[in-house]
Amino acid sequence: MPAESLDLWLTAVGWETLLNRKGTTWRKLEPAVQASVTDSHSAKAVMLAQASTIKRPVIAWPSGRITVGFTPEAWPA
Numbered sequence: 001m002p003a004e005s006l007d008l009w010l011t012a013v014g015w016e017t018l019l020n021r022k023g024t025t026w027r028k029l030e031p032a033v034q035a036s037v038t039d040s041h042s043a044k045a046v047m048l049a050q051a052s053t054i055k056r057p058v059i060a061w062p063s064g065r066i067t068v069g070f071t072p073e074a075w076p077a
Contacts, residue, residue, distance in 0.1 A: 001054070003048060006044060006054075009058055010044060014040075020054060020055040025050050029053075
């Protein structure tokens with residue numbers, strides 16, 4: 001995971017949106033690691049160490065907009 005891309009995504013959508021707390025990777029993390037994620041900096045550290053904690057898909061649209069996750073209404077027809 002390139003840190004520059006992650007920085008861009010964190011700025012665009014925020015760490016709360018980008019961090020996948022429902023996935024198996026998150027659930028397998030030690031409770032102390034989970035509890036340590038309290039802000040963008042700590043979330044970034046976890047996402048860099050465990051890229052699968054990033055919610056998918058992350059799409060950088062040609063317009064410059066970035067979306068995270070799949071919702072049918074957010075995708076062009």
